[in-house]
Structures are given as C-alpha cells and as structure tokens.
Amino acid sequence: MTIEDQDEVTSLIYHSTNAWYQSHARPPIFTGDVSVASVFCDVYEALDPGCCVVAQCDDTGTLAGSCFYHPRPTHVSLGIMNVHPDHFGGGIARKLLDFVIAVADKEDKPVRLVSSAMNLDSFSLYNRAGFVPRKTFQDMYLEVPAEGIQRGTPPEKMNHVRQASVDDLDAIVTLEEELHHIRRPDDYRHFLENESGLWHVSVSENSSGGIDGFLASVFHPGSNMLGPGVMRTEEDAAALIYYELQHHAGRAPVWLVPVEASQLVQELYSWGARNCELHFSQVRGQWKRPEGIIMPTFMPETS
Structure with missing residues (x-):
C-alpha cells in the first residue's frame, strides 16, 4: 500500500466489512461516513509503516483486496483483511494471506490472528493454510x-x-x-x-x-x-x-x-x-x- 492508496483501502475496509455482515442478516459494523474506517490505516501505519499488502485488479486498476500485518519480536500478527465484494470468492484473500505467511516464514516466526467464528469462509481459508484454533472468545x-x-x-x-x-x-x-x-x-x-x-x-x-x-x-x-x-x-x-x-x-x-x-x-x-x-x-x-x-x-x- 502506498500513501495514495490509503483512501481506497479505507473505503474497501468500510464497504467489504459491511457487505459481509449485511449479507448474513447482521447490522453493518461501520455507520456514518466512510472516513470512520480511516482509523485502521492511521493506527496501523503509525505502528508498522509499509506493512499493508494490496491486490490490484488488472482490468480496472482498482483495489480488489488489502491486508495489514504486524511484525513483532516473537511473531507476525495478521491484521484486518478485506476483499472487495465484487471479488468475493476469487482467491484474493488466499494470495494476500500467502504474502504474509511468506514474510513470517522468512523470519521463522509463527503467524497469529483473531477471526470471526461466524465466518466459515475465513475459517476455512486460515485452516487450510495451517492455522489451528487455540482459544475461543x-x-x-x-x-x-x-x-x-x-x-x-x-x-x-x-x-x-x-x-x-x-x-x-x-x-x-x-x-x-x-x-x-x-x-x-x-x-x-x-x-x-x-x-x-x-x-x-x-x-x-x-x-x-x-x-x-x-x-x-x-x-x-x-x-x-x-x-x-x-x-x-x-x-x-x-x-x-x-x-x-x-x-x-x-x-x-x-x-x-x-x-x-x-x-x-x-x-x-x-x-x-x-x-x-x-x-x-x-x-x-x-x-x-x-x-x-x-x-x-x-x-x-x-x-
């Protein structure tokens, strides 16, 4: 992600998160203006500059997905991952995840994350990639x-x-x-x-x-x-x-x-x-x- 991408990533986080919850008969997570989701770019970039990978659509030039990650002394943490609703089911999330796993493997560190138990698609994504559920909250x-x-x-x-x-x-x-x-x-x-x-x-x-x-x-x-x-x-x-x-x-x-x-x-x-x-x-x-x-x-x- 570049500085120029941040507004588009903010919009991606806002719309893709709300779209998933609303498609499963749940209220939207974000309300108000799209800018409320800017907190993720702001905080994550302050903590870990340059640690967001994006997927760009070859046909339109727009962002199809984004994923923040957080290298730490003991591990790599997977931050918020989003795929544009137009690209759900297209394998974008797996490509983003593979990028972060490669970063962790290069440093010989485990990858840690927190994921919704409601979202079986994301559960399957992580499970297939070798993640093991350790605790339930x-x-x-x-x-x-x-x-x-x-x-x-x-x-x-x-x-x-x-x-x-x-x-x-x-x-x-x-x-x-x-x-x-x-x-x-x-x-x-x-x-x-x-x-x-x-x-x-x-x-x-x-x-x-x-x-x-x-x-x-x-x-x-x-x-x-x-x-x-x-x-x-x-x-x-x-x-x-x-x-x-x-x-x-x-x-x-x-x-x-x-x-x-x-x-x-x-x-x-x-x-x-x-x-x-x-x-x-x-x-x-x-x-x-x-x-x-x-x-x-x-x-x-x-x-």
Whole structure:
C-alpha cells in the first residue's frame, strides 16, 4: 500500500466489512461516513509503516483486496483483511494471506490472528493454510450510561486499579511475556504515549509493587473497544474491565473474553453486558498455552 492508496483501502475496509455482515442478516459494523474506517490505516501505519499488502485488479486498476500485518519480536500478527465484494470468492484473500505467511516464514516466526467464528469462509481459508484454533472468545458489549455502570456490584479489586503511565511499560511487557508468551513493546509504548488521543490504559497493582494485569482501550467512531489486556486472575480482569468501562461512560464498547472464564462472564452479565459474536484466536506455527486471562482485540490484532 502506498500513501495514495490509503483512501481506497479505507473505503474497501468500510464497504467489504459491511457487505459481509449485511449479507448474513447482521447490522453493518461501520455507520456514518466512510472516513470512520480511516482509523485502521492511521493506527496501523503509525505502528508498522509499509506493512499493508494490496491486490490490484488488472482490468480496472482498482483495489480488489488489502491486508495489514504486524511484525513483532516473537511473531507476525495478521491484521484486518478485506476483499472487495465484487471479488468475493476469487482467491484474493488466499494470495494476500500467502504474502504474509511468506514474510513470517522468512523470519521463522509463527503467524497469529483473531477471526470471526461466524465466518466459515475465513475459517476455512486460515485452516487450510495451517492455522489451528487455540482459544475461543465471546464478544460482549455494554451500553454504559452517561453516569457510569449502575447495575451489579463493583469488583473487589477496584481499589488496586489506576490509570497507567509510560513508567508502567516494562511491567506491562514483562507480564504479557510471562502469561501470554509474546512480546510487543512498541504497541504498548504507542498506547501509553497516546499522541493520537485515542487510547486509555489501566493497570492493576499488587502488594509487592508490581502489576497483576493491564487493559487498554480505544475510542474512535470506527473502533470503540476494550483490549488488548492480560490479567493473572478473573478478579483482576473484572476490576480492569469495570474501570475501563467507566472511562467509556455514554458509549457502548465491545470486548473479547475467554469463554471458559465463567466467573468473569457471569459478573459481566450482572452489569448488563450482552453477547454479540464469537471469535477464535488461531496460530500457524509454534504456540504455547497462555496462562491467566487474555483479552485480544482488533486494534492492533494479536491473538
């Protein structure tokens, strides 16, 4: 992708994503002007300049597909992939995926992604390419009142949670490596420095002066979501989610939690949270089972 392609990629993300959901009797993901989807180009290019591959139609010169990818010290993450509705079923996605796999293979790294469990076409695409589903997440959302969460009881560990600062970077990176076995320090530096004003990050402290969890969130008309986050326990996760939801008062953010975290899920229900989708984390190559609670996201995408 070149700078000149960014507007067309933004339009491709907007229209192809909405077309898929609407063709499956679901409401569109993006509403409002096409420009709301520009957040993907803006954030992804800020984090990983030049890491988007596009497919161009020979007949029309227009873009038939695009795929962002994110090289990290421990892996390559597959970001948002889109194919224009006029080219659905034409093998474009496989060609884009093969490009990213080749990048990862050259560096001898696994490829990680988060994909919708509803989309069997994408599941088959990744499965045929050697990706293995490793964890299942339920997408939950909550319409947070302007005055904050009114239902349920605040989590017991709320008094351990505070807003994060750049000074927390090393602790955040270390905790993710311990529990999730991946490293992506530049992502968290980007969130904590927050030059774009889109991000918020919180941490849960422990009695030893370290942290037992962290959770980021993004707010933009094209992406209102909690994550990424890593926590030692379901109690740490509940406190961090509650804290970040209060930061999003008057909004309706979405987040992903492991389906097996039953205590956490029930607590989220008590606040009024509802389910909207299911996602799989998938890995091609080496994988080590994570510990604690992992909350992946789509911005940027690392399962």
